Amino acid sequence: MFVQTSVAGLERHLARSDYGTGLTFDAYAAARLLIEARLRTSTLRRWTVLRPVTLMESYLPPKARAMFPWLAEGRLDSVHSTDMPIQLFSVVDIARFAVAALRRDPDRFDRQIIELNGDEPHVAHIAAALSDATGIRITYRAPSATDALRDGMLAGVAHSQEWANQIGYGAPSPEDVHTTWGIKPTPFTERARADADLFDVAR
Template sequence: MTRNPSSDKSQALKAKGIEVVQGDMSDGQSIRTALTGCERAFLVTDYQAKGVEGETESGNLFVDQAAAVGVKHLVFSSVGNADTHTGVPHFESKFLIEQHLRTSTIPSWTILRPAAFMENFPPAGGMQRMMTLGLFDAALQGKSLKLCSVIDIGWFAAQALEKPGEWNGRIMELAGDDITVAGMKAAYEKVEGGKPWEVPIPQLALGAMLPKEMYLMFTWFREGGYVADIGACRSIHPGMLTFEEWVRVKHHDD
């Protein structure tokens, strides 16, 4: 379901034989129309479009419409540690959607809780990657961060959608690596053959540089952190990507 079925991404999906349906996550009727006839659904929400309150409202609306049209199994991609009172607003908003799903009339559900996305780190060199590495280096101060690729989120979501009986009621924290910024730079260098650069950023500057939402998240990365059990994830999906493997995949794709 997309707001713009004529976009390049939508057209790429159509080329793969996927039916693309126009819809708006804030419009209950369009969600209902898109879900009519579906037995299983995958829900991903976005706080950046309409803020955390809008994210909760649209996620809950999707759950309600899915229940109304008889969806039998819903997979929700939430966020790692959603239930641990992180103080990060867009983590808390996803937990509210989790709670709404669990108390809904949808008979079967799965909740995936991925750690930070590997896709936050540009695979190719350039100013964007230099800034990203600098920001994470300043925020983490040498601490490691658990990461998960959206490729692997898709793998787990597909398993849950294809085998709802096995995945009903399961909540799975997801991570494929636990790595420092120094480790990320070593992975880039190993794959690319050259030392990656970063823009040095003082930790004290983060509060002025980042929106409050992002500053709270970066602070939590350093002072808290994800609890995903990488070994448990790999016991289900042995091919789950490390950061270095993800960089190799992205370079191959490009």
């Protein structure tokens, strides 16, 4: 059994109106799809592709320093719209799915491409979860991509968050993931509590 990790919504990166606009990494998505195509036509006897949405661990250092550069100051500035659910999945749950594919039920997972979504909080709920987990008040705001870039956010980060607003991963709901595969994803609040000591916030 070969397990390949990829990214959810790859086709949506290329088949929707964002193609060629710079809002997403077109070449990255195309390369991922090419890898999957080679896997499907390979001589491997068993394989599974796991496609997670944005990782919950993106709010932890070192990645958070690029994606949410003001989090260490107690500000969760994000281009994500305040009324748009943000699809998140934990690396811990990727490991749980990989173990299920490799050892627990390889027949069921064989030749499956699985979109993984574990929670869909709004940015306000993410800030509240981080506040509760760390004991530090985390505020939030949703600047435009233009304002975020002016303030120093990396272009790739701002554009990926704008892409999530306009198009998004379109992954199944956490409930559907659980029902289909029998593995209950970890909610963001639970993951934040488990990682409370790892967040890069002023204490």
